[in-house]
Amino acid sequence: MTDHVILALDGGAANAVAERWVAERWRHFGVDVEVTTVLEHVPLAAGYPDVERDRRRERLDRVAERLRERLPDATVRVVMRQGDIVDELLDASRSANLVVIGMTYVDAIDELAHLPLGLRLAGRTKGVLVVVPTAWEGGGTGxxxxxxxxxxxxxxxxxxxxxxxxxxxxxxxxxxxxxxxxxxxxxxxxxxxxxxxxxxxxxxxxxxxxxxxxxxxxxxxxxxxxxxxxxxxxxxxxxxxxxxxxxxxxxxxxxxxxxxxxxxxxxxxxxxxxxx
Missing domain, CATH: 3.40.50.620 (HUPs)
Known part of the structure; x- marks a missing residue:
């Protein structure tokens, strides 16, 4: 069995645990991994969009290379998206078994704009959404x-x-x-x-x-x-x-x-x- 997994990176500190979860899951499931990020609206300063796009692409390439080393039998590819991050990931979820993202612990939330991405996507993806908290230390049973x-x-x-x-x-x-x-x-x-x-x-x-x-x-x-x-x-x-x-x-x-x-x-x- 092979799952199509979208590993979505949002530039936050929780990206590393999401990457690690995907790598660990490979022990039990075959995976076809798409490493993606969404380039949202950026300031219109001269050259800034291209600089940000190149920086994001380099980050995706590094993650993809690490996954290829850890998952030698998996297909790993990189996809850059542009637009609203929620809309783009919801659209991408139509073709995925799993959408995986990392999330920092939430203490209090007062409005939609401050919701972590995991909560903004929860219940709306077509495939299963997996949210990996930064507190996760790996392992666990059951x-x-x-x-x-x-x-x-x-x-x-x-x-x-x-x-x-x-x-x-x-x-x-x-x-x-x-x-x-x-x-x-x-x-x-x-x-x-x-x-x-x-x-x-x-x-x-x-x-x-x-x-x-x-x-x-x-x-x-x-x-x-x-x-x-x-x-x-x-x-x-x-x-x-x-x-x-x-x-x-x-x-x-x-x-x-x-x-x-x-x-x-x-x-x-x-x-x-x-x-x-």
């Missing part, structure tokens, strides 16, 4: 998925099960609601166990807020997976979206799985009555 009884929860579960299977690690599912574990979650977990018998699957009840429960469970994990309903970043943020809270606070990489155009079958052909 995949943690936040689940809710909707299409976003199913999307997160399907992607998380795939990641856990290929990394030969355990999958831990955290219920993103309150109260007893719903029957639908138990059935979904059983479907994953049936279709991926080599993957240990654990279900964790939630006695706290959903975001806190996911973050607590994910300490020491390799990856956290959450679903997104595809709403705008400000709406989600102010409404207390679980995905955005996890993105803003996690010390391990977070994958945001969008709801697909077609329904997901975690294990096609396995009916609920087969699990009773």
């Amino acid at each position: 995949v943690v998925a936040g689940w809710d009884m909707d299409a976003a929860g199913e999307a997160a579960m399907a992607f998380a099960a795939r990641e856990a299977r290929h990394a030969a690690s355990a999958l831990t599912i955290v219920h993103a609601g309150h109260g007893d574990l719903p029957r639908d979650l138990e059935l979904a977990a059983e479907r994953i166990r049936a279709s991926h018998p080599e993957t240990p699957v654990n279900v964790v009840p939630n006695e706290r807020s959903a975001a806190d429960a996911i973050l607590e469970t994910a300490r020491g994990a390799a990856l956290v997976v959450v679903g997104s309903r595809g709403r705008g970043p400000l709406e989600d943020l102010f409404l207390g979206s679980v995905s955005e809270h996890v993105l803003a606070r996690s010390s391990v990489p977070v994958a945001v799985a969008p709801v697909p155009a077609e329904p997901i079958d975690v294990s096609p052909g396995l009916e609920d009555e087969d699990l009773m």
